[in-house]
Amino acid sequence: MSFLEMLDVLNEELVNQKKEPVAFEHDCREGICGACSLVINGQPHGPMNGTTTCQVHMRHYKDGDTIVIEPYRAKAFPVMKDLVVDRSSFDRIIQAGGFISVNTGQAQDANSTPVETDVASAAFDAATCIGCGACVAACPNASAMLFTSAKVAHLNMLPQGKVEAQQRVLNMVKQMDIEGFGRCSNVTACEAECPKGISITNIARMNREYLGASLGSEKTA
Amino acid sequence: MKLDGKTPPGPLAEKWTTYQSTVPLVAPNNKRRLEIIVVGSGLAGAAAAASLGELGYNVKCFTFHDSPRRAHSIAAQGGINAAKNYSNDGDSVYRLFYDTIKGGDYRSREANVHRLAEVSNNIIDQAVAQGVPFAREYGGLLENRSFGGVQVSRTFYAKGQTGQQLLIGAYQALSRQIARGSVEMYNRHEMLDVVTIDGKARGIIARNLVTGELERHAAHAVLLCTGGYGNVFYLSTNAMNCNATAAWRAVRRGALMANPCFTQIHPTCIPQSGDYQSKLTLMSESLRNDGRVWVPKKKEDAKAIQEGRKKGTDIPEADRDYFLERRYPAFGNLVPRDVASRAAKVACDEGLGVAPTGLAVFLDFSAAFERYGRSEAHVKGIHDADAATIRQLGEKVIEEKYGNLFEMYEKITGENPYKLPMKIYPAVHYTMGGVWVDYNLETNIPGLFVLGEANFSDHGANRLGASALMQGLADGYFVAPYTVGNFLSGEIRTPKIDPNAPEFLKTAGEVQERLSKLMNIKGNQSAESFHRRLGKIMWDNCGMSRNAEDLTKGRQLIRELREEFYKDLFVPGELNEFNPELEKAHRVADFLELGELMMLDALNRNESCGGHFRDEYQDEKGEAKRDDKNFAYVAAWEWTDTSKDPILHKEELKFENVELKTRSYE
Numbered sequence: 001m002s003f004l005e006m007l008d009v010l011n012e013e014l015v016n017q018k019k020e021p022v023a024f025e026h027d028c029r030e031g032i033c034g035a036c037s038l039v040i041n042g043q044p045h046g047p048m049n050g051t052t053t054c055q056v057h058m059r060h061y062k063d064g065d066t067i068v069i070e071p072y073r074a075k076a077f078p079v080m081k082d083l084v085v086d087r088s089s090f091d092r093i094i095q096a097g098g099f100i101s102v103n104t105g106q107a108q109d110a111n112s113t114p115v116e117t118d119v120a121s122a123a124f125d126a127a128t129c130i131g132c133g134a135c136v137a138a139c140p141n142a143s144a145m146l147f148t149s150a151k152v153a154h155l156n157m158l159p160q161g162k163v164e165a166q167q168r169v170l171n172m173v174k175q176m177d178i179e180g181f182g183r184c185s186n187v188t189a190c191e192a193e194c195p196k197g198i199s200i201t202n203i204a205r206m207n208r209e210y211l212g213a214s215l216g217s218e219k220t221a
Numbered sequence: 222m223k224l225d226g227k228t229p230p231g232p233l234a235e236k237w238t239t240y241q242s243t244v245p246l247v248a249p250n251n252k253r254r255l256e257i258i259v260v261g262s263g264l265a266g267a268a269a270a271a272s273l274g275e276l277g278y279n280v281k282c283f284t285f286h287d288s289p290r291r292a293h294s295i296a297a298q299g300g301i302n303a304a305k306n307y308s309n310d311g312d313s314v315y316r317l318f319y320d321t322i323k324g325g326d327y328r329s330r331e332a333n334v335h336r337l338a339e340v341s342n343n344i345i346d347q348a349v350a351q352g353v354p355f356a357r358e359y360g361g362l363l364e365n366r367s368f369g370g371v372q373v374s375r376t377f378y379a380k381g382q383t384g385q386q387l388l389i390g391a392y393q394a395l396s397r398q399i400a401r402g403s404v405e406m407y408n409r410h411e412m413l414d415v416v417t418i419d420g421k422a423r424g425i426i427a428r429n430l431v432t433g434e435l436e437r438h439a440a441h442a443v444l445l446c447t448g449g450y451g452n453v454f455y456l457s458t459n460a461m462n463c464n465a466t467a468a469w470r471a472v473r474r475g476a477l478m479a480n481p482c483f484t485q486i487h488p489t490c491i492p493q494s495g496d497y498q499s500k501l502t503l504m505s506e507s508l509r510n511d512g513r514v515w516v517p518k519k520k521e522d523a524k525a526i527q528e529g530r531k532k533g534t535d536i537p538e539a540d541r542d543y544f545l546e547r548r549y550p551a552f553g554n555l556v557p558r559d560v561a562s563r564a565a566k567v568a569c570d571e572g573l574g575v576a577p578t579g580l581a582v583f584l585d586f587s588a589a590f591e592r593y594g595r596s597e598a599h600v601k602g603i604h605d606a607d608a609a610t611i612r613q614l615g616e617k618v619i620e621e622k623y624g625n626l627f628e629m630y631e632k633i634t635g636e637n638p639y640k641l642p643m644k645i646y647p648a649v650h651y652t653m654g655g656v657w658v659d660y661n662l663e664t665n666i667p668g669l670f671v672l673g674e675a676n677f678s679d680h681g682a683n684r685l686g687a688s689a690l691m692q693g694l695a696d697g698y699f700v701a702p703y704t705v706g707n708f709l710s711g712e713i714r715t716p717k718i719d720p721n722a723p724e725f726l727k728t729a730g731e732v733q734e735r736l737s738k739l740m741n742i743k744g745n746q747s748a749e750s751f752h753r754r755l756g757k758i759m760w761d762n763c764g765m766s767r768n769a770e771d772l773t774k775g776r777q778l779i780r781e782l783r784e785e786f787y788k789d790l791f792v793p794g795e796l797n798e799f800n801p802e803l804e805k806a807h808r809v810a811d812f813l814e815l816g817e818l819m820m821l822d823a824l825n826r827n828e829s830c831g832g833h834f835r836d837e838y839q840d841e842k843g844e845a846k847r848d849d850k851n852f853a854y855v856a857a858w859e860w861t862d863t864s865k866d867p868i869l870h871k872e873e874l875k876f877e878n879v880e881l882k883t884r885s886y887e
């Protein structure tokens with residue numbers, strides 16, 4: 001039985017007793033949509049590395065264990081009900097610049113720009129972020145640096161994303177601050193708890209790019 | 222009612238280009254005044270909303286998710302097809318068209334499918350320009366792989382996360398439009414009805430899932446991009462929240478439901494393991510490129526495996542039956558999904574299954590480890606590599622290709638698929654059926670369009686792998702911008718639609734009543750428990766193989782269940798608050814009606830074709846027997862009233878470019 005199926009059983013029992021079930025978010029139940037969250041015994045997405053809450057199985061617990069489940073806690077992720085939090089601040093960071101400006105139908109042939117395999121694969125690794133917010137929940141400062149930097153890295157590394165690279169990093173960092181996420185003080189808890197193994201080298205990279213962009217050009221956010 | 226597919230005249234290969242160059246346009250100043258509602262933000266919805274926003278229309282986009290990026294498209298694994306012929310293996314637009322028609326067992330519309338094949342190449346260009354990190358070869362160019370039912374390599378992929386990467390691309394394009402103000406995004410909003418005025422679709426009623434409030438949203442046109450209804454079976458590979466409500470409510474307002482019984486059962490899923498199971502997990506079809514499917518030849522071996530006395534690796538080569546390779550030598554492990562699923566069922570029905578439940582077959586990578594290992598050893602210049610080194614090198618290659626899938630398998634089953642063959646079993650995965658649309662993707666209700674998995678249009682009775690992502694993005698990026706424009710060109714004099722018009726108030730009142738009714742039953746059983754029971758009825762009577770007796774029985778069982786539902790449902794909480802149980806109850810209520818229609822449709826279709834296999838219609842070898850004389854039509858059902866049978870309308874399918882043949886993969 002999976003962890004969330006355990007919560008299903010709990011909720012079914014509550015409903016059978018005419019009580020309100022515990023609200024929690026989930027959808028794909030296979031570690032890809034980023035909807036599930038939860039802090040389980042103090043750890044976002046529970047005890048195992050590289051695993052989302054929906055991929056945690058009860059075989060990792062013993063009968064009689066007490067399990068403490070909490071919602072993510074961060075100023076930029078207000079609690080909505082029980083274990084459900086509002087993560088729309090992530091969407092607004094993307095809206096600030098997490099895209100490549102190309103309209104439908106404007107693209108040239110896909111093979112006209114070769115991309116080195118190392119670059120493509122590094123961009124892919126950064127792009128596998130599922131937007132779950134565990135990095136924020138894990139961080140004592142509730143910083144969103146890992147998420148934002150993964151997004152910046154994905155796009156800025158690729159030749160297609162270079163044109164807007166400077167503007168992108170300036171705008172996204174600015175939005176991150178507006179949303180009320182904390183500063184990064186290199187605790188690295190984010191990397192440890194990230195279910196997708198997003199590396200903190202992305203943060204260092206973003207810091208460099210940010211500095212370069214704010215010093216090296218007259219572009220402002 | 223006469224169904225008109227509105228296929229444009231002219232030769233097949235020129236229909237779409239002619240359409241594009243002759244379709245009436247909407248001038249920029251008029252676009253600014255026209256409003257469009259897009260429901261859904263999966264590949265189809267996000268692509269449509271972004272593209273229409275770019276064109277200058279005022280778009281409102283709705284999703285019940287907390288963010289557009291969470292749509293079920295995110296979970297697609299294996300890849301997306303396109304007729305680029307980058308592999309130089311003889312692919313072409315025509316071949317992709319032909320494979321799709323044949324794969325669908327000749328139950329789709331030629332012109333739609335050809336258009337899909339034509340725009341497939343633009344999708345790859347668009348995605349790459351957006352920064353989608355597809356797999357590449359050492360030279361930096363895009364790499365391809367093969368999927369079932371075809372003999373070319375035309376599938377583009379990003380490891381086992383192609384859907385995620387494509388959706389992020391579309392989501393980013395959508396986010397850009399949200400930032401520009403051309404799209405207004407409504408997260409955590411569930412559409413519960415369509416509003417029609419003078420016969421045209423003019424808006425929706427949506428429930429704000431945070432406050433529980435009903436909202437009225439008006440527009441000149443409405444696009445439903447709301448995904449498939451596989452969850453009518455309760456257990457499926459679909460995400461937990463996928464549901465049929467948007468489509469079904471459109472049908473209740475006069476749209477038609479086409480071929481609802483055409484469901485795809487995917488051969489490679491992780492077998493069910495317990496009673497609490499809430500969903501099934503797909504192992505991408507791409508695995509069949511390298512995995513070989515088998516069961517033991519001897520029943521006693523199968524029994525020993527079922528009882529845990531033997532492992533797959535204990536069975537010697539000579540005692541294994543690679544049944545797909547044996548039965549279908551030309552396509553082997555890459556036969557289409559329906560064929561592979563049925564073959565697995567046949568093997569398990571004979572008692573040869575390899576899980577404790579008896580319901581699983583092996584998917585074995587040993588041969589691939591060996592093959593890739595040898596080639597790697599060669600590349601690395603290791604000439605006298607021993608078996609262990611070769612295996613290790615081979616495992617590395619497989620990890621590169623499918624690492625995340627192997628990991629996912631291990632997390633769920635607790636077994637290491639690098640050491641033991643995987644166990645798989647078919648599961649409900651995709652619905653080819655859906656709302657009836659014409660060539661414009663417009664329903665019989667003017668101004669109501671349906672895109673993506675929610676429509677019935679391109680996959681006939683069986684969808685080929687890697688073609689749903691293609692269709693969703695084709696519909697959203699490249700088709701709807703023209704065809705919706707076509708409709709709107711006739712609406713430039715229509716003033717802003719008023720959400721306070723009597724039709725809106727009336728429909729909102731009806732929705733309110735429906736919800737109150739669910740709240741007020743105050744019985745004893747949860748929506749979840751009804752859903753589980755419905756799923757079992759569907760699977761037992763309308764699953765991988767069907768017959769008239771089961772279908773008739775199944776229909777009766779659903780009716781009884783529905784009656785019980787309205788007598789004994791219990792929904793906790795309040796109407797006007799964040800209430801996931803109420804959301805669920807409303808979805809289950811709609812599934813209970815759709816499920817019955819699926820049975821009726823399956824009963825009506827006295828033939829076996831694609832994913833629809835009727836026991837009564839098979840040949841001596843157990844292969845499906847299609848009946849082109851009597852059933853080469855789209856069955857489009859009109860809803861009347863729960864107490865009466867829906868009315869069948871037929872759209873005859875005309876095949877002018879391909880010859881109808883018995884599908885053979887032998």
Ligand SMILES: Cc1cc2nc3c(=O)[nH]c(=O)nc-3n(C[C@H](O)[C@H](O)[C@H](O)COP(=O)(O)OP(=O)(O)OC[C@H]3O[C@@H](n4cnc5c(N)ncnc54)[C@H](O)[C@@H]3O)c2cc1C
Nearest residue numbers: 261262263264265294298299300412448673674687689690
């Ligand atoms: C596990 C898995 C793997 C797959 N792998 C592949 C693959 O490799 N290749 C391939 O081609 N296909 C694959 N498919 C199929 C493919 O993913 C889907 O068919 C496709 O993504 C559907 O896209 P869509 O845009 O039509 O709908 P979806 O992505 O399902 O989006 C539906 C949207 O509608 C919204 N919505 C629905 N109802 C309402 C409502 N009432 N109110 C408001 N919003 C609503 C949802 O919130 C969501 O945003 C796979 C499917 C599964 C299940």
Ligand code: SF4
Nearest residue numbers: 129130132133135194
């Ligand atoms: S960086 Fe990791 S933890 Fe943070 S949102 Fe992305 S996947 Fe989740």
Ligand code: FES
Nearest residue numbers: 027029034036054
């Ligand atoms: S439910 Fe989708 S990642 Fe957990």
